[in-house]
Amino acid sequence: MDINERAQKAVELKTMGGYNCSQAVTAVLADQTSLTEEQLKQVSAGFCAGMGNLEATCGAIIGAGMIAGLKTEGKGTLPVARKIQETFKDRCGAIKCKDLKTMTDGKPLCPCEECVRNAVLIYGEIMGL
Numbered sequence: 001m002d003i004n005e006r007a008q009k010a011v012e013l014k015t016m017g018g019y020n021c022s023q024a025v026t027a028v029l030a031d032q033t034s035l036t037e038e039q040l041k042q043v044s045a046g047f048c049a050g051m052g053n054l055e056a057t058c059g060a061i062i063g064a065g066m067i068a069g070l071k072t073e074g075k076g077t078l079p080v081a082r083k084i085q086e087t088f089k090d091r092c093g094a095i096k097c098k099d100l101k102t103m104t105d106g107k108p109l110c111p112c113e114e115c116v117r118n119a120v121l122i123y124g125e126i127m128g129l
Helices: 003-016 021-028 037-043 059-071 077-092 112-127
Strands: none
Touching: 003 021, 003 112, 021 037, 021 059, 021 112, 037 059, 059 077, 059 112, 077 112
16 A cells, blocks of 8 residues: 555544544554554554644644654654654644644634645655655
8 A cells, every 4th residue: 555545544544433633644554563553543542632632732643653653663763753743734734733623714724634644644755655
């Protein structure tokens, strides 16, 4: 599955229910780690609605950062996570869930589905998928 197909699958997981933003991202990138999709779904369960429902950092970014940490085995992860966040902010306009969901002209700055799509695509670009 290429990165665009992964991004689309993540959107579908988020849309159909049963997966929050962080879970949708980690699920489609599970093969980048030694963990199963189910294990990643459990680990990322609390990172929805902006870092545990606090409207802080977007769960999709957190999911991509988790996978990056597992992929790099924690070595050199910080610059990768920073690049994910910076690129996400450039594309989506913010990194905090509250800001991403702020309504302007009747629509959010960046809907959850687009946050999920962008987090997967950005991970793929940065990690060379």
